[in-house]
Amino acid sequence: MSHDASTADLFGIAPTVPSVAGQRFTAKLSRLLIADGEGFATRDVERLEVTLDGVPGDRHEGVARPADSRVPWYPRGAPIRNSRQVTILAPDELDEIARRLGVAQVKPEWIGSNMVLEGIPRLTQLPPGTRLHFPGGAALAVEAENMPCRHAGKAVGAFYPDMEGMDVAFVKAAKGLRGVVAWVERAGEIVAGCEVSIRVPAQRIWVR
Amino acid sequence: MSHDASTADLFGIAPTVPSVAGQRFTAKLSRLLIADGEGFATRDVERLEVTLDGVPGDRHEGVARPADSRVPWYPRGAPIRNSRQVTILAPDELDEIARRLGVAQVKPEWIGSNMVLEGIPRLTQLPPGTRLHFPGGAALAVEAENMPCRHAGKAVGAFYPDMEGMDVAFVKAAKGLRGVVAWVERAGEIVAGCEVSIRVPAQRIWVR
Numbered sequence: 087m088s089h090d091a092s093t094a095d096l097f098g099i100a101p102t103v104p105s106v107a108g109q110r111f112t113a114k115l116s117r118l119l120i121a122d123g124e125g126f127a128t129r130d131v132e133r134l135e136v137t138l139d140g141v142p143g144d145r146h147e148g149v150a151r152p153a154d155s156r157v158p159w160y161p162r163g164a165p166i167r168n169s170r171q172v173t174i175l176a177p178d179e180l181d182e183i184a185r186r187l188g189v190a191q192v193k194p195e196w197i198g199s200n201m202v203l204e205g206i207p208r209l210t211q212l213p214p215g216t217r218l219h220f221p222g223g224a225a226l227a228v229e230a231e232n233m234p235c236r237h238a239g240k241a242v243g244a245f246y247p248d249m250e251g252m253d254v255a256f257v258k259a260a261k262g263l264r265g266v267v268a269w270v271e272r273a274g275e276i277v278a279g280c281e282v283s284i285r286v287p288a289q290r291i292w293v294r
Numbered sequence: 295m296s297h298d299a300s301t302a303d304l305f306g307i308a309p310t311v312p313s314v315a316g317q318r319f320t321a322k323l324s325r326l327l328i329a330d331g332e333g334f335a336t337r338d339v340e341r342l343e344v345t346l347d348g349v350p351g352d353r354h355e356g357v358a359r360p361a362d363s364r365v366p367w368y369p370r371g372a373p374i375r376n377s378r379q380v381t382i383l384a385p386d387e388l389d390e391i392a393r394r395l396g397v398a399q400v401k402p403e404w405i406g407s408n409m410v411l412e413g414i415p416r417l418t419q420l421p422p423g424t425r426l427h428f429p430g431g432a433a434l435a436v437e438a439e440n441m442p443c444r445h446a447g448k449a450v451g452a453f454y455p456d457m458e459g460m461d462v463a464f465v466k467a468a469k470g471l472r473g474v475v476a477w478v479e480r481a482g483e484i485v486a487g488c489e490v491s492i493r494v495p496a497q498r499i500w501v502r
Contacts (some may be wrong), residue, residue: 104312104499111502138358138375149357150346166480167346211500215422215438219367230423272374289499291312292419294319
């Protein structure tokens with residue numbers, strides 16, 4: 087981490103604006119899944135051929151999507167570009183959600199996961215613009231942190247019928263741990279178990 | 295700027311990882327332009343009806359684009375999602391480029407600008423994921439800083455025929471000042487001179 091002299095006027099007296107250079111490393115795609123059934127439950131597949139529209143047959147496929155409650159500044163249903171084609175989760179973050187909820191586990195396939203990636207600490211905090219490159223040539227771009235919703239919480243609650251209020255509890259417990267959503271930058275085949283090359287862009291805190 | 299306790303394990307002993315909350319403010323769209331002629335020179339228009347494909351008739355229109363030298367990790371010409379539909383510049387940054395080059399001015403229409411925005415300090419450093427909302431309902435998402443290239447430098451040099459090596463000089467002088475590129479999140483009409491609502495997402499430096 088370094089300090090960017092060109093932004094030294096930001097905070098008045100002797101401010102420091104942190105920045106970091108781009109980072110590259112590899113992670114492992116431990117599971118690959120598709121939401122092609124009821125609701126947003128997903129099931130494992132060995133391989134997927136993603137396109138610029140996303141995952142063929144997946145409920146989040148599409149170059150556009152209707153605006154929903156996640157983007158309340160747009161009229162409900164207005165077509166917007168779909169930057170939420172792929173849902174990515176990390177096993178250590180799911181474990182932490184389960185711990186906070188006091189349950190044995192929260193499985194990725196319960197809450198719409200398309201990919202489980204191992205080897206990325208604090209996956210949910212990966213910056214927007216991070217690229218994921220797959221051996222077959224496919225590439226994804228991280229849109230943003232996935233904000234937990236009550237629908238996912240309800241899906242988790244269905245596996246713990248003795249617990250009440252899981253929908254609301256999940257929203258709180260999963261904050262900052264629910265992974266990221268991404269869009270397909272380049273089409274190609276993705277195979278479960280493969281290595282994924284991660285490129286995190288240079289970062290710099292911007293303050294007006 | 296605050297420190298995020300949840301990332302307190304990042305650097306070993308008592309580390310601090312800076313973060314800032316989301317920011318909202320307004321800017322002014324002082325000029326609106328289109329590249330519908332030769333090369334990437336642009337011309338002023340009073341209004342544009344942008345779509346999810348970008349600016350109709352503009353050379354950067356398209357839901358996809360062929361991979362070029364900016365993304366050398368993809369095979370040249372491979373179709374990738376077009377996140378560079380709109381080029382946005384700031385007048386104060388152009389002035390600084392001109393000063394560094396020792397020329398009277400660098401005009402936005404020489405180097406492919408679709409929009410000139412006033413009121414955003416260090417526009418080029420706006421974080422990826424920043425949204426620009428226009429009064430008619432259209433919205434753009436910032437992809438990234440636009441890295442200066444020799445083609446743009448050559449275009450500037452054409453207006454200063456007595457100066458040599460402008461293509462290379464521009465690449466150096468415009469680093470960190472060449473604005474940002476963006477994609478259309480929601481279609482709609484955009485009118486020159488309008489106010490633009492800027493939403494900068496919460497930021498957090500991620501270090502592996």
